[in-house]
Amino acid sequence: MSTTTPLMRQYLQIKSEYEDAILFFRLGDFYEMFLDDAVTASRVLGITLTSRNKGDKDAIPLCGIPYHSSQGYIAKLVGSGYKVAICEQVEDPKTAKGIVRREVVRVVTPGLVTDxxxxxxxxxxxxxxxxxxxxxxxxxxxxxxxxxxxxxxxxxxxxxxxxxxxxxxxxxxxxxxxxxxxxxxxxxxxxxxxxxxxxxxxxxxxxxxxxxxxxxxxxxxxxxxxxxxxxxxxxxxxxxxxxxxxxxxxxxxxxxxxxxxxxxxxHMVLDEATRRNLELTATLQDGRKKGSLLGVLDRTVTAMGGRLLRQWIHYPLIDRNRITRRQDALEVLLDDSLGRFDLSEALDGIYDLERLNGKISMASANAKDIVALRDSLQRLPRIDELLRDRKSELLQSLRDGIDLLPELVAEISRALVDDPPFVLRDGGIIRDGYNSELDELRGMSREGKGWIARLEQQEKARTGISAMKVKYNRVFGYFLEVPRRFSEDLPADYQRKQTLANAERFITPALKEYEEKVLGAEERLVELEYELFQEVRKKTSEQGARIQQTANMLAQLDALLSLADLAHDRQYVRPLIDDKDVLVIEGGRHPVVEQMNLQEPFVPNDVQLDLQENQILIITGPNMAGKSTFMRQVALITLMAQMGSFVPADKARIGVVDRIFTRVGASDNLAKGESTFMVEMNETANILRHATSKSLLILDEIGRGTSTFDGVSIAWSVAEFLHDNKEIAAKTLFATHYHELTDLCLTRKRIKNYNIAVKEWNDQIIFLRKIVAGGASRSYGIQVGRLAGLPQPVIDRAKEILHNLEAGEFSRENEPRIGRSKTQAAPKFNPQLALFSSNDDPLRERLTLVDVSRTTPLEALSLLDELKKLL
Structure with missing residues (x-):
């Protein structure tokens, strides 16, 4: 560092304190980056990489960006996983002695983005x-x-x-x-x-x-x-x-x-798998909001209302009183469609008060932000009026919590113009009449410019040079520009400042004196406006707690209006919420699927779950018939009810649920070396360890990731465990293709069979989408394959193989039946002898010694036991 320039010494000193961040080093109107930071930033941001001391062997990599457009660049770096340290000039270069003092004023990271x-x-x-x-x-x-x-x-x-x-x-x-x-x-x-x-x-x-x-x-x-x-x-x-x-x-x-x-x-506990499987805020396929539950429920008109509604979805309530308070508020809003519309209209013009308040408190808000706050606060009296006399405890508490802040509205209105510029140092922010010194400076500035114009006319008359112009630049300030052919016959008080190819530039004592007065006034004008704005911002910041409280009240109101509007449009009903272990839904609908543009109308379904007779429902039926949709809609209706929302059903009674578990879909986790079946078993084990009698379980195809016999065994055992263990006797929807599970109802009294009804016609199936009592006798997999577009030869051959399997595993000739075909000749059975096996067969040898006509029943049983041991 001792061999570098003072500027680079300063840079390296500051950089040493922020080694894990890209340092934005302020130099005039630019943020500069040096060394490795410059190389990284130029690559990520796609900007030119140059160098200081270009051509020297010790050239320093360099790149830079304009400070006034830095936010987009910072966002790109942070979005790529980098930290950015913002290093500003913290003293005026005009008054600095030596190198300008610089300090890091903040560090921007992915979790600390303030833009x-x-x-x-x-x-x-x-x-x-x-x-x-x-x-x-x-x-x-x-x-x-x-x-x-x-x-x-x-x-x-x-x-x-x-x-x-x-x-x-x-x-x-x-x-x-x-x-x-x-x-x-x-x-x-x-x-x-x-x-x-x-x-x-x-x-x-x-x-x-x-x-x-x-x-x-x-x-x-x-x-x-x-x-x-x-x-x-x-x-x-x-x-x-x-x-x-x-x-x-x-x-x-x-x-x-x-x-x-x-x-x-x-709150109701929702594990990661359940949030993912129920697609609460993002779809499984592409992670988008559209197609998720949030995509349906969110009709909020403010950003803060949208954030709160997302939180309500992730944290459903289990306190029945809090749920009922929200329901009461929704009912009041539903009963007054005109009032609901007026409230939404009043909220629609309100900016994000939470984030505006944050920017104001951190002194990063500009004049437009303060005006946006004022415009938002000016809408509050209308909201206060519309909430008056609403017969809802929650709505009245929201009204009481909304602080109208009239004195702050008046102060901002008095201080700031209606449409201020984005850049604070450009002036034009403060209203006329707010500050007497500012008004005086503005008058001086306007008068000074008029005086300059009058001076030009006077000098033209005095010299007779009509082509003379009064001009201005940052180097010389104001000057008189005269064509060169007239430059010799000028008054004695003209002082030459610059000679150009076709003109001469002069100043006069009177011009310079007034220039100092005018330019000084303009410079002080801009500085004073900035000082006054900072005072207004500070006064606004002092009301931050009141603004924050009001923002919270408005967010709750917006979320309630969103749910009420949806309930009105989609004819949702108010569910009965109690603490009983009963879940009854009549005419239930999937809130997302019913809004999709499908080629068939959505078919509502009923369900009853309790801990007396209908604890576990085994649901069978073909793929694509609607088993998963039905189970998910039961879970989503339960979740919506405990949010305090109305639900898509004709009638619903929801006993408060402490957790919703789902085991749905097939996926692997390559990062952890876990197969699809291992993921399935991990999720199932988590459910069996943590479910309670207050939980709701959605189990889809337990055991399908392994062999049929293993899968049936695991699925059967899981169902028995959920039924027999009193601590985990949870209400359960259990979808399966293992028809063997329908026999569970013969040995367990709280297990019932249901299936998705289908109709067969011309060797095809029609999905009726209706849940009916009883188990399905077939899976209709081949018919579903036809619907999916499998080639006809594949369909025909699959039917043959299915027939062979249903007739038994082996034929009389000890050949596998699955391989038989009407159109293909069966290969001749020609077993290959093992290389090291003996030609002797103990079972056959023992049987040749048996005289069946002389064997008594007791001897036959004894022989059978002997043969079994030989086997």
Whole structure:
């Protein structure tokens, strides 16, 4: 470093503190990157790589981007998994002595993106910290820095951690750097795919330090108010996360005002497989929102409402009172279609208050953001009026929680113009009349420009040179430009400044004096406007807690309106919610499938599950008939009911469910070396270990990943276990192609058989999509193959083989029947003798010694036992 320039010494010093980040080093109007950062950034961003001291053997790689368009470049680097450290000039170059002082003002990582334009509006962007082990439990804390949401929990099992990771889908994970972190990364390797994993020093997660960090951040002396005082692992995670935030953001993060402790026992538990199989927020095939449950339910008009609705789907309620409160609110909204429309219209013009509040608190909001906040707040009185006298406890609590903030609306309206520029330093932000000094400077600036115009006319008259012009540039300021042919006969007070090919440039004492006055006024004008804007932004930031509370109320209202609007359009009904172990649905429909543009109308179905007579329903029928759709719709209707939503059915009664488990589909996990069958068995084992009598189980084709006999055995045993074990006697829908399982109802009283009705016609089948009592006698696999387009010769041959199999495994000639064909000659049976086998056959030799006519029944039995032992 001693041999480099002062600038490079400064760069290398700062870079040494952020070695794992690409350093955006501010130089005037550009962010510059050097050395390895430049090589990486030029490749990822597709920008030109050049160098300082080009041509020298010690040339330094260099690339740069304009600072005013940096957000897109930062987003691209972060999206590619890199960290970006933003290094700004923190003193005015005009007043700096020597090299301008620079500091890193924030670090941008995937979990710490603050530019909301690059984020999905209706999705949270979480940073998450994870600590702990199986012995003492796991602590999990997550924050969305754009909204200020900060939540923490403590979990007992790895399964619950995986479930939370699947629900939250954080962009970035913080782990301890030592053994504990290695263990966590190994345990949750699959769940961490696609996330940036950062390692922090173990000391940042130490319990005592975590307590101190939280106390200092929230300026409190106890965690009692946060509800996590007895959760040591949760405290460790929260402390480590806060430490990382403070080190990377260099901001007091005032919009993070609360630490919310939540417990998975307060919500229905949904494991990773269930979220995936039920396609709650993304489809299995392409991971898109459209085609998922969220894609159907989400009619929200605000980003914050959309984020909350997604959270409701991932965390269905189990508290019957809370569910009923939401239902009551939906009923009130449903009964007043005009009022519901007016509320949605009023909400539709409200911006994302949560993220606006975050930007304002972090001092990254521009004038347009403040005006957007004001425009949003101006809509609140209308919402307050529309919610008045609504006979719903929840709606009235939302109305009470909405703070109209009239004094803030008035202040912003008085201070800022209606359509301010994007760039704060361009001026034109503050209204006339807001500040007397600003008004005076503006008058001076406008008058000065008029004076310049009048001066030009005066000098033309004085010199008689009509081609004279008063001009301006940054080097000379204002000057008089005269054609060269007139430059010799000018007044004595003209001072020559520059000679051009066809003109001469002059200044006069009067022009320079007024120039200093005008330019000084304009410079002070821009500076004062910026200072005044910062004051307005600070005043707005001071109301952050009130804005945040209002945003939360509006998000809940928006989510409720979305569910009410859907219920009205699709004729959903209010389900009866109770604590009984009964689940009854009449005329139930799949909320997603019924909206698809299918060639046939959706057929509703009924179901009854209880723990007295209908605990396990064995469902048989051909592929494509609708078994999986039926089972999934039962699970989704249950989940929607416990969200507080109305449901797609004619009538429904839902006994509160603590968990929904699904074992659906076939997939392998090559990363862990697990076959399809192993994945199936892992998921089944997880269900049998954690299901309770309050759970709902969706089991589709248990045992199909192995041989038929093994598969039947496992499926039969699983069904028996679920029936006979009182602690795990869960309500279960069990779809299968193993018709042998229909015999379970003969030995277990709470197992019933149902099948998907089909009609045969001209050797074809028609799916009736109706669930009826009884087991199916056939699987109709060949007919389904025909529907799928298998060639006719394949269909015909399959029928022959099926007939052969049904007649028995071997013919009288001891030939395999499966190989027989009407059109093909059977190969001559010619068994090959084993190379080392004896020609003697003990069984045959013993039988030749038997005289059947003289053998008594007792001797025959004894002989049979002997032959069996020989075999």
């Amino acid at each position: 909301t334009d690059t984020l999905e509006p209706k999705e949270n962007n979480y940073l998450l910290a994870l600590v702990g082990d199986t012995a003492s439990g796991y602590g999990l804390a997550h924050v969305d820095i754009t909204t200020g949401e900060f939540r923490v929990t403590q979990l007992e099992t790895t399964e619950k951690v995986v479930s939370e990771l699947a629900s939250l889908r954080p962009r970035e994970i913080l782990l301890p750097v030592e053994v504990e972190g290695d263990s966590l990364q190994q345990q949750f390797l699959r769940s961490l795919e696609g996330m940036l994993v950062n390692r922090l020093g173990d000391w940042e997660f130490e319990t005592d330090r975590a307590f101190e960090t939280i106390f200092n951040f929230f300026k409190c002396g106890s965690l009692q108010a946060f509800g996590c005082q007895d959760l040591p692992q949760a405290i460790r995670a929260a402390g480590g996360l806060l430490s990382y935030l403070q080190r990377t953001q260099m901001d007091d993060l005032r919009h993070i005002r609360n630490l919310t402790t939540y417990h998975t026992r307060d």
